[in-house]
Amino acid sequence: xxxxxxxxxxLSQGLADFIEQWRGKPGNLIMVLHxxxxxxxxxxxxxxxEVARRLRVPDxxxxxxxxxxxxxxxxxxxxHRIAVCMGTACYLKGAGSxxxxxxxxxxxxxxxxxxxxxxxxxxxxxxxxxxLAPAVLMNDEVVGKLSIEKxxxxxxxxxxxxxxxxxxxxS
Amino acid sequence: MPYASFCLVCRGTACESxxxxxxxxxxxxxxxxxxxxxxxxxLRTGCFxxxxxxxxxxxxxxxxxxxxxxxxxxxxxxHEHLLKGRPVERLIYxxxxxxxxxxxxxxxxxxxxxxVALRNCGFIDPENIEEYIAREGYVALERVLFEMSADDVxxxxxxxxxxxxxxxxxxxxxxxxxxKDAQSDQKYIVLNADEGDPGAYMDRSMLEGDPHSMIExxxxxxxxxxxxxxxxxxxxxxxxxxxxxxxAIAQAEEYGLLGDNILGSGFSFxxxxxxxxxxxxxxxxxxxxxxxxxxxxxPVQRPPYPAVKGLWxxxxxxxxxxTMANIPVIIMRGGAWFAKIGTETSKGTxxxxxxxxxxxxxxxEVPMGIKLREIVYNIGGGIPGDKKFKAVQSGGxxxxxxxxxxxxxxxxxxxxxxxxxxxxxxxLIVMDEDNSMVDVARFYLDFTVxxxxxxxxxxxxxxxxxxxxxxxxxxxxxxxxxxxxIEEIGKTMKETSLCGLGKTAPNPALxxxxxxxxxxxEKIPAEVREDAV
Numbered sequence: 142x143x144x145x146x147x148x149x150x151x152l153s154q155g156l157a158d159f160i161e162q163w164r165g166k167p168g169n170l171i172m173v174l175h176x177x178x179x180x181x182x183x184x185x186x187x188x189x190x191e192v193a194r195r196l197r198v199p200d201x202x203x204x205x206x207x208x209x210x211x212x213x214x215x216x217x218x219x220x221h222r223i224a225v226c227m228g229t230a231c232y233l234k235g236a237g238s239x240x241x242x243x244x245x246x247x248x249x250x251x252x253x254x255x256x257x258x259x260x261x262x263x264x265x266x267x268x269x270x271x272x273l274a275p276a277v278l279m280n281d282e283v284v285g286k287l288s289i290e291k292x293x294x295x296x297x298x299x300x301x302x303x304x305x306x307x308x309x310x311x312s
Numbered sequence: 313m314p315y316a317s318f319c320l321v322c323r324g325t326a327c328e329s330x331x332x333x334x335x336x337x338x339x340x341x342x343x344x345x346x347x348x349x350x351x352x353x354x355l356r357t358g359c360f361x362x363x364x365x366x367x368x369x370x371x372x373x374x375x376x377x378x379x380x381x382x383x384x385x386x387x388x389x390x391h392e393h394l395l396k397g398r399p400v401e402r403l404i405y406x407x408x409x410x411x412x413x414x415x416x417x418x419x420x421x422x423x424x425x426x427x428v429a430l431r432n433c434g435f436i437d438p439e440n441i442e443e444y445i446a447r448e449g450y451v452a453l454e455r456v457l458f459e460m461s462a463d464d465v466x467x468x469x470x471x472x473x474x475x476x477x478x479x480x481x482x483x484x485x486x487x488x489x490x491x492k493d494a495q496s497d498q499k500y501i502v503l504n505a506d507e508g509d510p511g512a513y514m515d516r517s518m519l520e521g522d523p524h525s526m527i528e529x530x531x532x533x534x535x536x537x538x539x540x541x542x543x544x545x546x547x548x549x550x551x552x553x554x555x556x557x558x559x560a561i562a563q564a565e566e567y568g569l570l571g572d573n574i575l576g577s578g579f580s581f582x583x584x585x586x587x588x589x590x591x592x593x594x595x596x597x598x599x600x601x602x603x604x605x606x607x608x609x610x611p612v613q614r615p616p617y618p619a620v621k622g623l624w625x626x627x628x629x630x631x632x633x634x635t636m637a638n639i640p641v642i643i644m645r646g647g648a649w650f651a652k653i654g655t656e657t658s659k660g661t662x663x664x665x666x667x668x669x670x671x672x673x674x675x676x677e678v679p680m681g682i683k684l685r686e687i688v689y690n691i692g693g694g695i696p697g698d699k700k701f702k703a704v705q706s707g708g709x710x711x712x713x714x715x716x717x718x719x720x721x722x723x724x725x726x727x728x729x730x731x732x733x734x735x736x737x738x739x740l741i742v743m744d745e746d747n748s749m750v751d752v753a754r755f756y757l758d759f760t761v762x763x764x765x766x767x768x769x770x771x772x773x774x775x776x777x778x779x780x781x782x783x784x785x786x787x788x789x790x791x792x793x794x795x796x797x798i799e800e801i802g803k804t805m806k807e808t809s810l811c812g813l814g815k816t817a818p819n820p821a822l823x824x825x826x827x828x829x830x831x832x833x834e835k836i837p838a839e840v841r842e843d844a845v
Contacts, residue, residue, distance in 0.1 A: 167605065167606075167624065168586070168604050168605040168606035168607075169606060170606035170607075171586070171587065171589055171603065171606050172586065172587065172606075174589075175548060175587050175589070202607075205608055206606070206607065206608055209591060209608040209609065209610075209765075210588075210589030210590050210591050210609075211589070211590035211591065212548050212549070212588075212589035212590035213589060213590075227510070228510035228511050229510045229511035229667070229668070229705070229708070229739070229741050229755070229756075230510075230511045230667035230668050230673070230741060232510075232755055233668050233669060233741065233743065233747055233752075234668075234669075265549075266508065266510060266549075266590065266592070267508075267509070267510035267511060267512065267513075268549060269325065269507065269512070269513035269516045269549070269550065270325055270326050270329060270363075270513070271363075271511055271512070271513055271665055271667035271668075271673065271739075272326045272363025272364055272366070272667065272673045272674055272675075273326055273329065273330075273363065274667060274668075274673075276329075281551070282329065283325065283326075283328075283329030284329070285326070285329055285330065
């Protein structure tokens with residue numbers, strides 16, 4: 142069967158080393174994909190194909206795993222990641238309206254990236270900070286006990302000084 | 313020279329996110345600047361549980377309980393309390409009748425609690441093996457290796473009555489015995505730390521606050537069933553827990569408590585970490601095993617159970633974090649001691665994440681058989697803002713609502729199931745009069761529909777249909793027949809789904825209908841409602 146072999150990428154040194162280290166260990170695929178995402182910030186398709194080749198597993202298996210698990214992103218993220226916790230405690234305390242406001246304010250759909258690639262807005266599963274509900278992960282840092290206003294304030298330092306998305310939302 | 317005072321800074325995720333890391337650094341710095349390095353030991357500990365009031369700092373032996381401490385307070389705290397011996401009044405926790413200085417056990421949040429699984433959380437530095445050892449750490453492993461046979465361990469577990477804390481409540485001794493009795497050249501121990509229930513963070517706090525107890529218990533399990541390899545399957549979303557587990561494993565190896573020929577006993581055991589990747593269904597044991605194998609985590613039919621045919625087809629013990637946290641205590645204090653706590657069918661304690669619309673949210677551990685009312689009102693301090701209590705949700709997306717009339721139920725595995733909910737892993741979410749039960753049911757179904765792996769029809773199609781009907785009712789477009797249909801589909805899902813996710817997915821909707829049917833009726837347009845009557 143003819144399989145397209147183009148579209149494979151060179152791997153970063155870190156990833157290549159990691160694959161060598163894990164080669165032969167049973168069940169290594171998910172760990173290798175975690176490393177891939179750590180290296181690139183997401184899992185680029187050509188890289189995934191190269192990972193498949195090096196681990197000697199079919200592309201279909203790699204993409205099957207990538208699309209099954211929520212944690213893996215196939216699209217590049219924005220410069221800053223805003224992950225709004227939608228666990229029960231946060232939901233009950235208004236996480237939904239915070240998410241909605243962010244979406245309006247940044248003019249971006251949920252689980253998408255702003256046009257200028259500055260912000261990724263995601264609705265995520267419980268981050269386990271229920272005592273701080275509603276909570277948001279701002280680039281892996283937990284910000285808790287939020288309100289719509291406090292969320293907007295939190296966002297300010299991450300915005301680029303020269304105009305940008307804030308003005309767009311106001312117009 | 314022994315230290316005169318200890319300053320414990322909570323470094324659980326909740327406090328950490330409120331700048332507890334900077335606070336710890338600042339306190340250390342001021343302790344050094346005041347020449348107190350020989351007299352005061354500053355410790356990073358795991359979660360104290362009282363997350364609502366974090367970051368928390370405890371000063372011992374004075375038992376000063378400082379709350380909502382910010383880095384700017386460090387100088388005053390060190391200078392006034394640690395140097396001059398004058399506690400900083402403005403930071404001390406207060407509640408009616410309690411001024412938390414010298415009487416931490418009087419704080420209502422802690423009064424009804426009884427810590428077994430959480431015994432070390434908030435008392436030791438989780439990144440220092442010596443502190444774990446100082447609190448009887450690894451003594452249980454030593455006792456098992458040199459004084460007990462595998463059958464002795466299983467007998468002790470049987471006497472203790474310990475049941476799985478991940479939700480199912482299966483007797484732990486049976487799991488271990490099945491695997492021990494299975495004939496195989498290779499067996500495995502798996503720690504299920506893939507805590508996926510929304511509104512629950514018990515496992516996270518234990519992994520972060522007491523990682524060595526996991527390692528010790530896994531090694532004990534390995535010795536008992538004849539396994540030389542263990543896997544920790546932990547959520548990738550818990551970076552701090554992963555880091556502390558890695559540190560703990562490296563330290564245990566260095567001390568000869570893990571690896572080849574442990575303590576010269578001839579028993580060898582290693583532990584590897586495998587990361588989950590955000591799939592709720594992987595909490596189901598057959599799915600979890602496939603995920604460790606690097607595959608899509610889709611459950612398979614049981615039997616055979618993993619105890620007999622598990623990881624790579626080999627006999628495998630899978631235990632949840634909280635279950636494992638109890639093992640060393642049972643070995644040290646005896647199964648009979650453990651069995652004295654709790655109810656007839658459910659022994660020991662349970663850790664809950666108490667959250668939602670309650671004054672004192674946090675991580676608690678209570679004896680089985682405690683009344684929900686005591687949890688919500690005594691420990692939790694009731695509902696904020698003079699709102700009326702409506703329900704407690706237990707068991708996450710697999711559980712159900714418990715209404716006001718049932719607040720005096722003594723909770724254990726059986727009573728919660730009888731109420732249409734379940735023990736689950738330990739999320740307890742308090743809802744007040746403003747929370748719509750139709751909306752909450754919709755929220756949970758939305759979750760399970762998204763997390764369904766899609767393998768079996770009842771779960772894949774049934775869940776979606778219930779969600780669709782709930783959305784229709786929410787929008788005010790439902791009919792009385794829709795309510796009936798939810799119940800019919802729910803019953804079918806419970807009876808025919810492949811795994812626990814599908815079997816329990818309708819519970820939030822069914823229990824909401826059981827206790828709050830009026831709310832559903834109110835959402836149905838009057839003209840349709842009257843037609844049906």
